[in-house]
Amino acid sequence: MKQILGVDIGGTKIRFGVVNENGKVVKDLTVPTKLPLYPYLEEQILELKRVYPNLTGIGIGTRGMVDAETGVITFEKELEGWQGTSVKAQLQAATGLQVEINNDANCAALAEARLGEAKNFRRVICLTVGTGLGGGIIFDGQIVNGTHGGAGEVGHLILYPHGQLCSCGRKGCSEQYVSGSALRRIIKENNLLDSETGEWILPHQLFKMAANGHIVAKAIQEQFLSDFAIIISNLQAILDMDCVVIGGGVSESAEDWWELFLEKIEPLKLKPLEVKRASFGNEAGMLGAAMLLI
Known part of the structure; x- marks a missing residue:
């Protein structure tokens, strides 16, 4: 074999x-x-x-x-x-x-489209929410690469013009608001410390705090999920995919925010769209x- x-x-x-x-x-x-x-x-x-x-x-x-x-x-x-x-x-x-x-x-x-959650769909976008915000586009089983290999750079869609400076040199890119790095920045801006260690809390702790009713954590989660839903809506307007798969390190805490996330996406859909959690981890x-x- x-x-x-x-x-x-x-x-x-x-x-x-x-x-x-x-x-x-x-x-x-x-x-x-x-x-x-x-x-x-x-x-x-x-x-x-x-x-x-x-x-x-x-x-x-x-x-x-x-x-x-x-x-x-x-x-x-x-x-x-x-x-x-x-x-x-x-x-x-x-x-x-x-x-x-x-x-x-x-x-x-490609792994999700061939073997995972999206294997029965023709037009798939996989978003990886980790340190940054990555994206991959699979249409009819093939990767959409673009002319210079830059297709699917979802993290560099400008979400807030003139916003946070991105590592790419531009301002307001999506991954400055929807990513693990973005959450860590926002956690520090809001001075959210772990009561036991005195260290900054981690993104998964933030979502757990929000689920338990912490007011500041809930506000951060609300903005994070609203921004994420807008990104998906914008992608649908351009690509009209039939499935979005969400993976990456941040998604590992999705049990604390997934249902709210789906609620945020629903009114922004232009057409029917399946939103799924990734089958594969690392x-x-x-x-x-x-x-x-x-």
């Missing part, structure tokens, strides 16, 4: 998975991200290729923007030296295997990366 190496590259860790053609993970390995990234990545992959000699290809999901055709990282500011790297060409030369690479949010979306990017070749 065909085996693909799926690789999910994040800012702090890299996850490798040997995945068969049915989407089953045969081997799962996580290592810390180290710079310079490319030689370290190649070293890890060559060792896995030695242990698993039947690998037939390598799929990679990475943070940043990717030209999926050429396999070049076109934009990435956090991983120093990664931008401009010809990952596909270099890895194919080093391993002799077919290599495909795409943005990590696109890969997570393994979504790695699985989706393997799906690039399956």
Whole structure:
């Protein structure tokens, strides 16, 4: 049976998975991200290729923007030296295997569309609410990449013109209001401290406090969910998708806010739309990366 190496590259860790053609993970390995990234990545992959000699290809999901055709990282500011790297060409030369690479949010979306909550839908958007706000668009089973690999950059839709400065250099981007980083900023602005540790509370604690009736936490949650619902409504107006899948670290606390979130979305829908929680957690990017070749 065909085996693909799926690789999910994040800012702090890299996850490798040997995945068969049915989407089953045969081997799962996580290592810390180290710079310079490319030689370290190649070293890890060559060792896995030695242990698993039947690998037939390598799929990679990475943070940043990717030209999926050429396999070049076109934009990435956090991983120093990664931008401009010809990952596909270099890895194919080093391993002799077919290599495909795409943005990590696109890969997570592909996993949900092929194997997860959206597998019975034709037009799918997957939103990952983690440190930032990522998005992947899957139409008829294929990733929509855009001309420069920038399609699906939902976090950089401008939500509040002239608002918070974003890492992209513009102001008011969506991920400055709907993301884990945004919640941490807002928590500090409201001086919300853990009564036991004296440290800033975490986003999942914020939602728990809101569920328990904390007035300030409820107000923050209300704004967060209203902003998130507007983002989805705007995406529907442009793309007319039939399913939205919500994943990422922040979504892990969704049991405290999911029903309220659906209530916020309902009056903003232009057409029928299914909104679902992601099937896969941290393994979504790695699985989706393997799906690039399956």
